Amino acid sequence: MTTLEKSQFLENVLTCLAIMIGGVWTFWRFILNGDGKPKIQFDIDLRVVGRQDSKILIEAIATVHNKGQVRHIIKNFLLDILILKKNEPIINGDDFINYQIFLKKFNPEKVNPEPPESENRIVWVPRRWYKTFIDAGIAQKYTYLTYVPEDTTFVSLYSRFYFNSFFSFKKDFQSVQKTFNVTKMEESL
Missing domain, CATH: 1.10.287 (Helix Hairpins)
Incomplete structure (x- = not known):
């Protein structure tokens, strides 16, 4: 050689x-x-704006903080508004909701009482936009202004979004839920 x-x-x-x-x-x-895996902090909040036309105007606020090192593309960013009215009885749900208190879904834009679940949900980002993204290190806020009936005492917000996990090549989701006492929130206005 x-x-x-x-x-x-x-x-x-x-x-x-x-x-x-x-x-x-x-x-x-x-x-x-795990440097390439999603690191997302997801929180939801509610702000009572006021009353008008026999309705309580509310603003749902979602904050998604990307604490990772890569951009995350979010798809199917959904919101459920669940309510309990003043004179409704408190009923436990079934095992599907882990026996938590049952609140009725309220979506003022959907008139069909029993559509498929995906069609009876509010979307944070209009469907024609399809998706949104959050760059690394950014905290992005999304708001949705709507109303609930004037005799609503409690509002529970449930939100979920889907993203593709790079290393698993499958769709994964992140969710958050919080419940608010609307009467107390109105008193602080």
């Missing part, structure tokens, strides 16, 4: 070693350590 062949062989071995080290580092950092 000539000196040139030896140096080419050594160069090839070092190149292969560098590629293997890079692969192990990438596997450790992005798969085991």
Whole structure:
């Protein structure tokens, strides 16, 4: 073997070693350590705006904070407004909602009483926009202005969005739910 062949062989071995080290580092950092996985903090809030036309105007506010290092594309960003009116009895739900108090879904835009579940949900981002994204390190706020009937005492907001997890190549979701006492919120106006 000539000196040139030896140096080419050594160069090839070092190149292969560098590629293997890079692969192990990438596997450790992005798969085991989770740098490429979604790191999202998701919160929801409600603000009572006031009363008008025998309705309570409310503003639902979703805050999605991308604490990861990659942009996250969010699809099917859904909102459910659940209400309990003043004179309604408190009833426990079934195992589908983990026996929590049953509140009725309220969506003033949907008139069909029993459509498929996906059609009876409010969307934060209009369907024609299809999706939204949040860059790394950004906290993005979304608002939805609507109303509930004037005899509503409690409002529960449930929101969920879907995203693709890069390493699992499957659709995953993030959700949040909070309940608010509308009467107390109105007193503080």
